Amino acid sequence: MTTDANLVSSVRTEADIQIAGVTQRFGSLLALDTVDLRISAGEFVSVLGPSGCGKSTLMRAVAGLVPPTAGTIHIGADLVRKPHPDVGIVFQKATLLPWRNVRDNITLQLEMRNLPAARFEKRLRQLITLTGLEGFESALPHQLSGGMQQRVALCRALIHDPKIMLMDEPFGALDAMTRETMNLELQRVWLESRKTVMFITHSISEAVFLSDRIVVMSKRPGKIATIIDVDLPRPRSFSMVGEPAFIEATIRIRECFDALGMTE
Amino acid sequence: MRTNWIYPATAILLSVAVWQFSVWAFAVPAYLLPPPLAVAQRLVEDFTFLSYHSWITTLETLGGFLLSVIIGIPLGILLVWSRTLERAIMPLLVVSQAFPKVAVAPLIIIWFGLGLFPKILIAFSVAFFPIVVSTIAGMRSVDADLNDLARSMQASSLKTFLKIRLPFAMPQIFSGLKVAIAFATVGAVVGEWVGAESGLGYLLLSANANLDTALLFAVLVALMVIGLVLYYAVELAERLMIPWHISIRSDELRASS
Numbered sequence: 001m002t003t004d005a006n007l008v009s010s011v012r013t014e015a016d017i018q019i020a021g022v023t024q025r026f027g028s029l030l031a032l033d034t035v036d037l038r039i040s041a042g043e044f045v046s047v048l049g050p051s052g053c054g055k056s057t058l059m060r061a062v063a064g065l066v067p068p069t070a071g072t073i074h075i076g077a078d079l080v081r082k083p084h085p086d087v088g089i090v091f092q093k094a095t096l097l098p099w100r101n102v103r104d105n106i107t108l109q110l111e112m113r114n115l116p117a118a119r120f121e122k123r124l125r126q127l128i129t130l131t132g133l134e135g136f137e138s139a140l141p142h143q144l145s146g147g148m149q150q151r152v153a154l155c156r157a158l159i160h161d162p163k164i165m166l167m168d169e170p171f172g173a174l175d176a177m178t179r180e181t182m183n184l185e186l187q188r189v190w191l192e193s194r195k196t197v198m199f200i201t202h203s204i205s206e207a208v209f210l211s212d213r214i215v216v217m218s219k220r221p222g223k224i225a226t227i228i229d230v231d232l233p234r235p236r237s238f239s240m241v242g243e244p245a246f247i248e249a250t251i252r253i254r255e256c257f258d259a260l261g262m263t264e
Numbered sequence: 265m266r267t268n269w270i271y272p273a274t275a276i277l278l279s280v281a282v283w284q285f286s287v288w289a290f291a292v293p294a295y296l297l298p299p300p301l302a303v304a305q306r307l308v309e310d311f312t313f314l315s316y317h318s319w320i321t322t323l324e325t326l327g328g329f330l331l332s333v334i335i336g337i338p339l340g341i342l343l344v345w346s347r348t349l350e351r352a353i354m355p356l357l358v359v360s361q362a363f364p365k366v367a368v369a370p371l372i373i374i375w376f377g378l379g380l381f382p383k384i385l386i387a388f389s390v391a392f393f394p395i396v397v398s399t400i401a402g403m404r405s406v407d408a409d410l411n412d413l414a415r416s417m418q419a420s421s422l423k424t425f426l427k428i429r430l431p432f433a434m435p436q437i438f439s440g441l442k443v444a445i446a447f448a449t450v451g452a453v454v455g456e457w458v459g460a461e462s463g464l465g466y467l468l469l470s471a472n473a474n475l476d477t478a479l480l481f482a483v484l485v486a487l488m489v490i491g492l493v494l495y496y497a498v499e500l501a502e503r504l505m506i507p508w509h510i511s512i513r514s515d516e517l518r519a520s521s
Contacts, residue, residue: 060412063412063416064416065412065415065416082418083415083416083417083418085418087416089412089413089416091409091412091413092409093407093409095407095409095410095413097410097427097428097431097432098508098509098512099431099506099508099509108417108427109417111423111427112414112417112418112419112423112424112427113417113418113419140508140511140512142511142512
């Protein structure tokens with residue numbers, strides 16, 4: 001795959017995510033308890049934890065989909081109260097429109113935001129090339145495998161060139177082999193675009209492979225238990241799983257889970 | 265797929281043959297059960313006459329069906345859009361469906377006379393409910409993630425409705441339409457029974473009064489033809505409007521067989 005200057009994110013200033021004292025209550029359930037976190041511009045941060053630890057809730061708050069009960073979230077200088085224009089989201093399910101082909105599913109993002117499709121034509125072709133979707137532009141979602149569908153969702157989240165990517169267990173529904181391939185592809189896309197990424201996952205190896213930093217969350221109430229730096233050079237490959245830094249990060253996460261009385 | 269029609273066709277031909285043979289073998293009088301050949305003869309001889317009455321019934325059915333579509337789909341959308349309206353109107357709708365429409369038919373005839381319009385109303389009264397229910401179910405079937413996605417794209421609610429919610433509801437709406445078109449025919453015939461000067465329902469009553477059993481059967485054949493044509497017309501519309509849904513369904517069938 002060719003590196004393209006246009007995908008190395010634009011001239012605009014990059015954005016960080018600042019989460020300050022965010023608490024989320026649903027009735028009597030305390031889903032998030034005073035979470036403080038700063039994700040720097042261009043940083044890849046995974047939020048790792050067992051199901052029910054509030055990691056998806058945190059992402060939805062950052063996305064501006066559910067306002068937090070208390071605390072503030074900023075994207076760059078903007079206080080998040082509703083969905084922010086500089087965000088692209090990928091969910092666990094590809095959530096493609098079954099009547100739209102690959103190309104039209106990607107450009108849905110532009111249509112919904114009233115952005116002129118012509119201006120993004122070049123970017124669309126680059127993304128399709130980058131994610132290996134060439135030749136499938138006019139295929140309908142049900143004709144694609146799960147991995148291919150998630151690639152389309154990834155393109156859709158990137159087409160309007162957002163500064164921030166929010167990913168909620170995007171590969172959680174894929175089989176292990178496809179998942180590794182998708183991790184490699186995501187890394188490649190990220191290396192070329194350097195978006196600020198908040199990546200929700202419950203897979204330790206996925207988090208270690210992809211992240212600059214890993215936020216480990218504990219359950220009920222959802223709290224940040226610890227933050228672990230992953231000191232591995234990029235691009236990373238799965239042959240690195242045996243390297244000391246990889247093993248060390250994995251062990252630290254497992255120790256943290258053990259200390260919290262959680263198994264993955 | 266191609267040979268699928270052979271089995272039902274054989275079954276129908278066999279039953280008709282058994283029917284013809286039994287009438288002859290047991291010497292059944294024609295006013296009880298006419299032989300199929302006599303029915304066929306009647307269909308040919310009275311073709312223009314039957315066509316005229318079929319046309320009336322078809323008009324009433326289509327009128328009732330179209331009225332149901334025009335009112336039922338927007339009503340379903342409205343009820344999904346507003347919880348308050350749903351709470352206020354849904355019980356009324358359910359109550360209105362709780363008693364048999366045949367019971368209201370005499371009232372409608374008294375109010376609106378013997379023409380086409382009261383039959384259209386009766387056809388509408390039976391056909392619109394499945395359309396409302398399927399529209400509501402369809403609009404609610406939209407994936408929660410997809411709603412979040414639309415919101416994250418900062419889309420207006422009109423755009424979300426037109427580009428995501430309504431297309432998503434279409435397959436369910438169409439299954440409601442298929443039920444509705446069959447119901448509408450029943451409604452039209454019931455309306456004609458209660459009071460009419462033309463139409464297949466009217467013809468059924470007068471054939472019945474004259475013990476003209478061959479004509480009764482000829483009318484049944486006409487009703488069957490109308491029912492089939494209208495049902496497949498709706499299915500054709502479905503094929504044209506949501507081809508993506510048909511292709512998913514056939515792919516799934518192929519995968520499971």
